[in-house]
Amino acid sequence: MALDVIGSGFGRTGTKSLKVALERLGFGPCHHMHEIVADPSQVADWQALAAGKPVDWTAVFAHYQSQVDWPGAHVWRELAEAFPKAKVVHTVRPEEKWWTSFDRTIGKLIARLDTLPMPPHVRDVLLAWNELAGKGTFGGVLDDREVGLAAYRKRTEEVREALPANRLLIFDVAEGWEPLCAFLGVSVPDEPFPHRNLRADFWEELGGEPA
Numbered sequence: 057m058a059l060d061v062i063g064s065g066f067g068r069t070g071t072k073s074l075k076v077a078l079e080r081l082g083f084g085p086c087h088h089m090h091e092i093v094a095d096p097s098q099v100a101d102w103q104a105l106a107a108g109k110p111v112d113w114t115a116v117f118a119h120y121q122s123q124v125d126w127p128g129a130h131v132w133r134e135l136a137e138a139f140p141k142a143k144v145v146h147t148v149r150p151e152e153k154w155w156t157s158f159d160r161t162i163g164k165l166i167a168r169l170d171t172l173p174m175p176p177h178v179r180d181v182l183l184a185w186n187e188l189a190g191k192g193t194f195g196g197v198l199d200d201r202e203v204g205l206a207a208y209r210k211r212t213e214e215v216r217e218a219l220p221a222n223r224l225l226i227f228d229v230a231e232g233w234e235p236l237c238a239f240l241g242v243s244v245p246d247e248p249f250p251h252r253n254l255r256a257d258f259w260e261e262l263g264g265e266p267a
Contacts, residue, residue: 059117059139061086061240063124064132064215065147066208068157070229071125074147076250077233078122081242087123089181096177102127103180106187113138127181130189133218143240145225146215155204163198166190 061083063071075086085091092098101116105127113135117123123135124147136144148154165172166186169179190198193211197203215224225239232249 057118057121058114059120059123059135059142061122061124062128062132062135062139062142062144063122063147064129064144064211065124065227066129066154066158066211067126067162068154069147069149070251071129071147072252073229073250074124074145074227074236075122076252077229077236078124080245080247080250081237081240083122083240085120085122087117087120087128088125089127090125091120092127092181093178096175099177099181099184102184102188105131106184126189127185130185130193132215136219136223143223143225144215144219145227145236145239146212148212148226148228149230151205151208154208155201158204159199159201163204166198 061078063074065071065074067089071088072090075088075090078084078086092102098116101111105111113131117128117135123129124145128135132144136142166182169182169186190196194203194207212226216226225235227236227239229249229251233244237244
């Protein structure tokens with residue numbers, strides 16, 4: 057199996073909703089950070105990448121037809137090259153809403169990583185994420201709005217510049233099925249577009265949001 061769809065958008069841009077939507081449209085299984093949380097054996101690949109070692113993307117995504125969310129979104133260029141026939145969906149949302157969500161979830165989680173109780177493999181993949189995206193994308197500064205928004209804007213500019221228009225969809229999940237289905241060449245389902253992973257859902261999987 058090879059990836060048919062690559063998600064380049066940051067976490068907290070509707071990636072969980074997109075995962076569910078892609079699986080509904082027949083592009084599943086779809087890889088997401090939740091897959092790593094559920095399968096500790098996947099952590100080693102991301103630790104290797106964070107350590108600067110080569111990674112076989114065909115092997116990493118051998119059982120997946122699509123990928124969204126971090127940590128996969130961090131290597132969107134590599135994946136676009138490794139899977140040249142795959143289309144790229146770049147999820148976005150109003151930038152202030154994205155920052156508020158990121159700050160209260162991922163940013164808060166990484167800042168408290170040393171004190172929050174969690175399974176060892178979850179801590180390990182988050183440490184790898186911090187080496188990759190935390191430092192590589194945000195320069196190690198996860199609590200500064202302007203730094204965050206600059207990185208957010210830069211990523212969208214990068215995918216626009218790197219990919220031809222017929223291979224890239226800039227997508228807000230609030231737009232619903234129509235643009236996604238048109239881009240992927242599939243029929244629009246007769247059901248509401250899925251909306252998942254509110255802030256409470258994010259923290260529920262980690263035992264609740266810390267004060």
